[in-house]
Amino acid sequence: QSALTQPASVSGSPGQSITISCTGFSSDVAGYNYVSWYQQHPGNAPKLMVYDVNARPSGVSTRFSGSKSGNTASLTISGLQAEDEADYFCSSYSSGSVYVFGTGTKVTVL
Amino acid sequence: DEQLLESGGGLVQPGGSLRLSCAASGFTFSNYAMNWVRQAPGKGLEWVSEISSSGDSTYYADSVRGRFTISRDNSKNTLYLHMHNLRAEDTAVYYCAKDLWVGATGLGLDYWGQGTLLTVSS
Numbered sequence: 001q002s003a004l005t006q007p008a009s010v011s012g013s014p015g016q017s018i019t020i021s022c023t024g025f026s027s028d029v030a031g032y033n034y035v036s037w038y039q040q041h042p043g044n045a046p047k048l049m050v051y052d053v054n055a056r057p058s059g060v061s062t063r064f065s066g067s068k069s070g071n072t073a074s075l076t077i078s079g080l081q082a083e084d085e086a087d088y089f090c091s092s093y094s095s096g097s098v099y100v101f102g103t104g105t106k107v108t109v110l
Numbered sequence: 111d112e113q114l115l116e117s118g119g120g121l122v123q124p125g126g127s128l129r130l131s132c133a134a135s136g137f138t139f140s141n142y143a144m145n146w147v148r149q150a151p152g153k154g155l156e157w158v159s160e161i162s163s164s165g166d167s168t169y170y171a172d173s174v175r176g177r178f179t180i181s182r183d184n185s186k187n188t189l190y191l192h193m194h195n196l197r198a199e200d201t202a203v204y205y206c207a208k209d210l211w212v213g214a215t216g217l218g219l220d221y222w223g224q225g226t227l228l229t230v231s232s
Contacts, residue, residue: 001171001172001173003154034217034218036217036219038155038219044224045205045222045223045224045225046147046155046205046207046222047222048218048219048220051217051218051220052218057220089154089155091157091218093217097157097172098145098157098160098169098215098216099145099147099216099219100157101147101156101157102154103154104154104155
């Protein structure tokens, strides 16, 4: 049940696009199209932003998009806004543990 | 609106026990698998446990297997986490979270409570 690997931090200027990577294994990211992404602002609960690799729940901005290639999933935030500054966690279905989360990425808007 | 409200956190000595509860409202609780996810102070998310919609199937992270027990009472729309032999490393905010799809597990968590803090310390 090793955590998925994410960069500790990613930053960008308003209006730019940034991409957060999430690297796993054959037992999780590479093996299933069940990657989800969560946004967490300080002191708040996580919020689902993307599921099934690239689907968005109702109400989530189209600026958030997901993709996957092999054992690495990615979340792209386009048109970066101040309100996007938060921690982001990926997650995947795992044959070993149902869910496995990523190590988390702090997004800073410069 | 769907809501999840955790309770039961607090300060417990190492080796102690505690039960967390999560009251659900705004959706048909008995249709969905439910989870506990924890977050140690300043750290990332860690999946702890899941229970199927009927309660017949349960799953645990290696770090808590044998010490924690997840259960649910569909007549009371309530999820529980019974925790025993607690360790300092169990200190965290514990969130309950609802699975995305009816009857499915592991595909995403679309609603989360605000969490309850467990501190294990002497």
